[in-house]
Amino acid sequence: NAGVTQTPKFQVLKTGQSMTLQCAQDMNHNSMYWYRQDPGMGLRLIYYSASEGTTDKGEVPNGYNVSRLNKREFSLRLESAAPSQTSVYFCASTPGWGRQTQYFGPGTRLLVL
Amino acid sequence: AQSVTQLDSHVSVSEGTPVLLRCNYSSSYSPSLFWYVQHPNKGLQLLLKYTSAATLVKGINGFEAEFKKSETSFHLTKPSAHMSDAAEYFCVVSSANAGGTSYGKLTFGQGTILTVHP
Numbered sequence: 001n002a003g004v005t006q007t008p009k010f011q012v013l014k015t016g017q018s019m020t021l022q023c024a025q026d027m028n029h030n031s032m033y034w035y036r037q038d039p040g041m042g043l044r045l046i047y048y049s050a051s052e053g054t055t056d057k058g059e060v061p062n063g064y065n066v067s068r069l070n071k072r073e074f075s076l077r078l079e080s081a082a083p084s085q086t087s088v089y090f091c092a093s094t095p096g097w098g099r100q101t102q103y104f105g106p107g108t109r110l111l112v113l
Numbered sequence: 114a115q116s117v118t119q120l121d122s123h124v125s126v127s128e129g130t131p132v133l134l135r136c137n138y139s140s141s142y143s144p145s146l147f148w149y150v151q152h153p154n155k156g157l158q159l160l161l162k163y164t165s166a167a168t169l170v171k172g173i174n175g176f177e178a179e180f181k182k183s184e185t186s187f188h189l190t191k192p193s194a195h196m197s198d199a200a201e202y203f204c205v206v207s208s209a210n211a212g213g214t215s216y217g218k219l220t221f222g223q224g225t226i227l228t229v230h231p
Contacts, residue, residue, distance in 0.1 A: 004156075040122070040223055040224070041223060042117075042203055042221030042222055042223045042224050043157075043203070043219075043221040044221070045218055045219070048218065058218065090156065090157070092157075101147070101159050101162060102157075102159075102219060104149075104156040104157040104158075105156055106155065106156045107155075107156055
C-alpha cells in the first residue's frame with residue numbers, strides 16, 4: 001500500500017515547455033487535489049476532483065489543466081510553463097468529499113528557467 | 114469564506130522546553146481544523162484534527178491543540194520539545210458552506226518553522 005505517489009520527483013523546464021505531473025493513489029479514495037507550495041504562502045489549491053469524472057478550479061488555477069483519468073489517477077498539466085510556476089507541487093486525496101484528513105504525496109519540485 | 118493566520122513565521126525553543134505554535138482562524142460556519150507537519154523535503158503528515166467533538170485534541174508525538182471558539186484560536190502545544198520536532202507546521206481550516214453540507218476544500222496558514230536547539 002504505497003498511499004499517494006507522484007512522478008517525477010524533480011523536473012527542470014524551459015519557459016514555454018509543457019509537462020504533465022502524475023499522481024496516483026491506491027487507497028480507493030474518491031476525492032483528489034493538486035496544491036502548489038511557495039515559501040511563506042502555505043499550500044494553495046490549484047484544482048480538485050471531488051469524485052471520478054468531475055474537476056473544479058481551486059484558488060490558483062491559471063496556467064494549469066487537470067485530468068481525472070480514473071479513480072486512482074489525477075494529473076496536472078502545464079501547457080506553457082512560466083518561471084512563476086516554479087514551485088513544489090503536492091497531490092492529495094481523501095476518502096470522500098468533506099472535512100476529512102487529506103493524505104499527501106511526497107511532492108514534485110519544478111524549476112522553470 | 115475561511116482564512117487562517119499563523120501568528121509566528123519562526124519559533125525557536127531549546128530541547129526539553131514547551132512548544133507553542135499559534136493559529137487564529139476565520140470561518141463563516143462550523144469549522145474543522147487541522148495541524149500538519151512537514152519535515153524538510155518531505156510531504157505533509159497529519160498531527161491532529163478537530164471536527165466538533167472534544168475541544169482539546171490530542172495528536173501524534175505528544176502534540177495537542179485546543180479549539181477556542183470565543184477566541185477563534187487553535188494553538189498547537191507540546192510540553193517538551195525534541196530535536197526531531199524541528200520542522201514546518203501548518204494550521205489548516207475547512208468549513209461547511211451556506212447549505213450546511215461538508216466543504217472539502219482546505220485553507221492553509223502560511224506555516225511556522227520550528228527550530229529546536231540542543
